[in-house]
Amino acid sequence: MQQSRGESSANAKTEPSPASAENGVSRVFVLDKRGKPLMPCHPARARKLLAKDRARVHQQFPFTIRLIDRIREESDVQAVHVKIDPGANTTGMAVVRVEQNVKANHILHLSELTHRGYAVRKKMGQRANYRRRRRSNNLWYRKPRFDNRTRPKGWLPPSLRSRVDNVTSWVKKYQKICPVSGIVLERVRFDIQKLQNPEISGVEYQQGTLFGYEVREYLLERYGRKCVYCDGLSKDPVLEIEHFVPKNPAKGPNGTDRIKNLVIGCRTCNQAKNNYQPEQWAQVLGKSRKKIDKTRLCNVNRLFEGKRPSLAATAAVNATRNAIFFELRQLASVECSTGGRTKYNRCRFNIPKTHCLDAACTGKTNAISGWKQSVLLIKAMGRGSYQRTRVNAAGFPRGYLMRKKAVHGFVTGDIVKAEVSKGKKQGTYIGRVAVRKTGSFNIQTKIETVQGISWRYCQIISRQNGYNLAIQNSSPT
Numbered sequence: 001m002q003q004s005r006g007e008s009s010a011n012a013k014t015e016p017s018p019a020s021a022e023n024g025v026s027r028v029f030v031l032d033k034r035g036k037p038l039m040p041c042h043p044a045r046a047r048k049l050l051a052k053d054r055a056r057v058h059q060q061f062p063f064t065i066r067l068i069d070r071i072r073e074e075s076d077v078q079a080v081h082v083k084i085d086p087g088a089n090t091t092g093m094a095v096v097r098v099e100q101n102v103k104a105n106h107i108l109h110l111s112e113l114t115h116r117g118y119a120v121r122k123k124m125g126q127r128a129n130y131r132r133r134r135r136s137n138n139l140w141y142r143k144p145r146f147d148n149r150t151r152p153k154g155w156l157p158p159s160l161r162s163r164v165d166n167v168t169s170w171v172k173k174y175q176k177i178c179p180v181s182g183i184v185l186e187r188v189r190f191d192i193q194k195l196q197n198p199e200i201s202g203v204e205y206q207q208g209t210l211f212g213y214e215v216r217e218y219l220l221e222r223y224g225r226k227c228v229y230c231d232g233l234s235k236d237p238v239l240e241i242e243h244f245v246p247k248n249p250a251k252g253p254n255g256t257d258r259i260k261n262l263v264i265g266c267r268t269c270n271q272a273k274n275n276y277q278p279e280q281w282a283q284v285l286g287k288s289r290k291k292i293d294k295t296r297l298c299n300v301n302r303l304f305e306g307k308r309p310s311l312a313a314t315a316a317v318n319a320t321r322n323a324i325f326f327e328l329r330q331l332a333s334v335e336c337s338t339g340g341r342t343k344y345n346r347c348r349f350n351i352p353k354t355h356c357l358d359a360a361c362t363g364k365t366n367a368i369s370g371w372k373q374s375v376l377l378i379k380a381m382g383r384g385s386y387q388r389t390r391v392n393a394a395g396f397p398r399g400y401l402m403r404k405k406a407v408h409g410f411v412t413g414d415i416v417k418a419e420v421s422k423g424k425k426q427g428t429y430i431g432r433v434a435v436r437k438t439g440s441f442n443i444q445t446k447i448e449t450v451q452g453i454s455w456r457y458c459q460i461i462s463r464q465n466g467y468n469l470a471i472q473n474s475s476p477t
């Protein structure tokens with residue numbers, strides 16, 4: 001069964017024109033006899049090794065085989081980097097082989113990790129409310145808690161902590177199955193130091209191309225990706241970099257290219273503003289009775305007073321990114337990059353925007369190949385509930401869970417295969433299992449949820465590890 005799975009996935013991934021630079025194949029991870037990682041191989045090769053009985057299937061997701069007759073030597077491995085683009089909801093990851101002499105990257109594996117930060121936050125809020133009710137209601141006497149706890153250094157709220165832990169745990173997983181020599185991390189959206197003095201380093205900066213991307217990224221982030229004048233009222237999707245004090249005004253002083261003078265405006269507003277000085281435009285707007293012009297006037301006045309929106313909204317994201325950096329630094333050498341550079345690479349190599357391909361575009365590189373391939377979708381699910389009491393909406397006990405999570409060696413979230421040989425449920429089912437104390441389980445297959453399957457028919461495919469995994473095949477285009 002295991003061999004046939006490898007075969008079918010390899011067939012699905014084989015593209016008609018393998019020679020082209022964009023087409024790639026998601027590689028199979030390989031371990032040596034002693035469990036040390038070797039270079040990932042093509043699925044066709046893995047299939048042959050399995051057929052010749054030279055290898056065993058080590059794990060299903062990400063598909064890994066173990067050679068039974070080979071011990072790793074130093075010359076066996078090349079440089080492999082894990083590239084990461086952390087996001088609030090989804091983090092993109094790419095495992096690439098690095099051609100050191102030409103600084104080119106070939107993509108071996110792509111994955112997208114969906115976090116459960118909002119779910120964590122919601123659950124914590126619920127728990128706090130139940131506890132509050134237990135204290136305030138006339139139940140057994142419980143002393144109020146007071147603020148006698150200090151937070152350790154580097155503390156993050158659980159919702160952010162879960163994002164950081166998700167990323168580090170996956171980097172560790174990749175280190176176990178692949179000879180990772182370095183990590184490339186998109187640490188910040190834009191590089192504020194380089195914005196202030198673009199001369200510091202690099203040809204790309206001096207030529208101004210990369211600098212332009214950094215400026216744009218900074219402004220979009222700063223002004224919340226919407227027009228500063230109309231707050232998006234004009235419904236114009238085109239956003240442009242705008243000189244607040246115009247560069248060639250009809251009268252008054254000339255505006256500069258300095259970051260202080262740049263804002264984000266939609267094309268409609270840009271054209272309406274024309275080459276007016278801000279004060280002049282405010283006068284024009286003051287005469288109009290349109291709703292949009294009232295908003296514009298209000299915003300122009302605020303900008304004129306030097307009031308700009310704060311970057312508080314992005315602070316949470318930055319806190320996570322920094323925490324991720326400090327934790328990954330303990331695992332391998334980390335190269336930091338910016339969102340501006342990611343976008344610059346993406347435009348240069350003409351690569352579409354997805355989370356995992358953004359990760360592949362992170363960092364300094366001269367070429368990226370093999371980006372058209374299947375993606376491993378990882379969803380953080382948690383490991384079930386710690387509380388053994390289920391409560392209703394008002395926080396009253398509704399029922400109790402088992403003391404132990406395992407039933408006959410199975411845990412909710414395991415991927416199992418059940419071959420039912422007789423009765424109404426006859427057939428083969430593969431999917432996520434939900435255990436019941438009675439030993440009669442539910443299996444969630446790709447199509448349906450099958451109820452009442454006895455544990456005796458079930459066979460473990462992979463153990464629950466807090467993540468749901470699936471493979472998304474590359475689009476046929």
Ligand SMILES: [Zn+2]
Nearest residue numbers: 227230266269
């Ligand atoms: Zn506008």
